[in-house]
Amino acid sequence: xxxxxxxxxxxxxxxxxxxxxxxxxxxxxxxxxxxxxxxxxxxxxxxxxxxxxxxxxxxxxxxxxxxxxxxxxxxxxxxxxxxxxxxxxxxxxxxxxxxxxxxxxxxxxxxxxxxxxxxxxxxxxxxxxxxxxxxxxxxxxxxxxxxxx
Numbered sequence: 001x002x003x004x005x006x007x008x009x010x011x012x013x014x015x016x017x018x019x020x021x022x023x024x025x026x027x028x029x030x031x032x033x034x035x036x037x038x039x040x041x042x043x044x045x046x047x048x049x050x051x052x053x054x055x056x057x058x059x060x061x062x063x064x065x066x067x068x069x070x071x072x073x074x075x076x077x078x079x080x081x082x083x084x085x086x087x088x089x090x091x092x093x094x095x096x097x098x099x100x101x102x103x104x105x106x107x108x109x110x111x112x113x114x115x116x117x118x119x120x121x122x123x124x125x126x127x128x129x130x131x132x133x134x135x136x137x138x139x140x141x142x143x144x145x146x147x148x149x
Contacts, residue, residue, distance in 0.1 A: 001116040009033035009078035010136040019088040026101035035076030056090035065102040072103045
């Protein structure tokens with residue numbers, strides 16, 4: 001599956017004072033790309049407030065998301081790198097330098113997107129190359145390599 005990551009959903013070296021602001025940056029990228037309505041950003045923050053920082057899925061990487069909701073217009077992702085890493089409260093994987101926002105229309109769609117993203121992020125050299133990308137096109141090329149199947 002090719003990861004749905006439009007240019008508008010890529011933001012590099014943004015400033016965020018704390019984890020809420022980092023998620024707001026991801027939410028703004030999803031909104032700019034037409035993937036979600038602004039309410040989805042609040043849903044992503046509420047998920048962390050209710051369930052804790054489980055979204056910090058690997059060292060330095062947070063997967064901001066919420067349940068499928070009417071605030072999701074279409075499936076999509078955003079990629080937000082932070083100029084200064086922030087603490088989410090996850091002892092094992094803080095601080096976070098990358099926030100990937102994920103939005104899906106259904107539970108199955110959510111799992112499919114997560115699986116494709118996990119494949120891309122679990123390859124450490126590929127993740128390092130993606131973190132070094134300087135354009136949305138370069139980032140998509142790196143993330144989607146070997147993901148076409």
